[in-house]
Amino acid sequence: MTDAIRKLREKTSAGIMDCKKALKEAAGNIEKAIEILRKKGIKLATLKSGRAAREGRIESYIHSNAKIGVLVEINCETDFVGRNENFKQFVKDVCMQIAASKPEYVKREDVPEGVLRKEKEILSATIKNKPKPALEKILEGKLEKFYEESCLLEQPFIRDPKVKIKDQLHSLIAKIGENIVIRRFVRYQLGEDI
Numbered sequence: 001m002t003d004a005i006r007k008l009r010e011k012t013s014a015g016i017m018d019c020k021k022a023l024k025e026a027a028g029n030i031e032k033a034i035e036i037l038r039k040k041g042i043k044l045a046t047l048k049s050g051r052a053a054r055e056g057r058i059e060s061y062i063h064s065n066a067k068i069g070v071l072v073e074i075n076c077e078t079d080f081v082g083r084n085e086n087f088k089q090f091v092k093d094v095c096m097q098i099a100a101s102k103p104e105y106v107k108r109e110d111v112p113e114g115v116l117r118k119e120k121e122i123l124s125a126t127i128k129n130k131p132k133p134a135l136e137k138i139l140e141g142k143l144e145k146f147y148e149e150s151c152l153l154e155q156p157f158i159r160d161p162k163v164k165i166k167d168q169l170h171s172l173i174a175k176i177g178e179n180i181v182i183r184r185f186v187r188y189q190l191g192e193d194i
Helices: 002-012 016-025 030-048 085-101 113-126 132-150 165-176
Strands: 055-062 068-076 160-164 181-189
Touching: 002 016, 002 030, 016 030, 055 085, 068 085, 085 165, 085 181, 113 132, 160 165
Parallel strands: none
Antiparallel strands: 055 068, 068 181
C-alpha cells in the first residue's frame, strides 16, 4: 500500500493522508483514487471560493524570443501562501500557458454577451444544413471548443494536456487549503494590432 501511496502522491501532489483515504475508498485502484482526489479538489475549491483573496503575486514572463510577454495577477488569502513554492510554480506555469495558448478571458463568465452571441451566429451558419435535433448538440460542442480556446481556465494545461487549468487550480486549492483566484492577465505580442 505504501508504494501505491507514493505513486499517487507523485501523480497528484496530494498529502499522504488524503492519498491513503482515496486509495482506501478506491480499493487500491490508483486511477480511481486520482478521480476521487480531483473531485475532492473541486468540492474544496467551491467551498473556499467565497473567501476573500487579496494577497498573491503578479508575475511576468518574457518568451525566449523576446516577442511575447505576459503579466498575470493571481490572488490567495495570505501572504504566507503567496510565498509558497507550489503557488509560485503555479503562477509561472499560468504565465507560460498564457504566452503559449493566447486565451482572451480568464473564465467563461468573462466572455461578453455580444461576443458570445456573434460566435453562436457564426457557428450556426456553418452547421445550418444539419437536422434540428443534431444542431443543438453540434452547436454545444462547437461552443465548448470556443471556450477551450478563449478561456484560460478551460484550456488544456501545456505541461499535461489531459488536465485543464481549472483542474490544476482546484488541485492547488485542495493542497494548500486557501482560496486562489486567477484575477487578470495581459498578453503582448510584438507587432500585433492594437
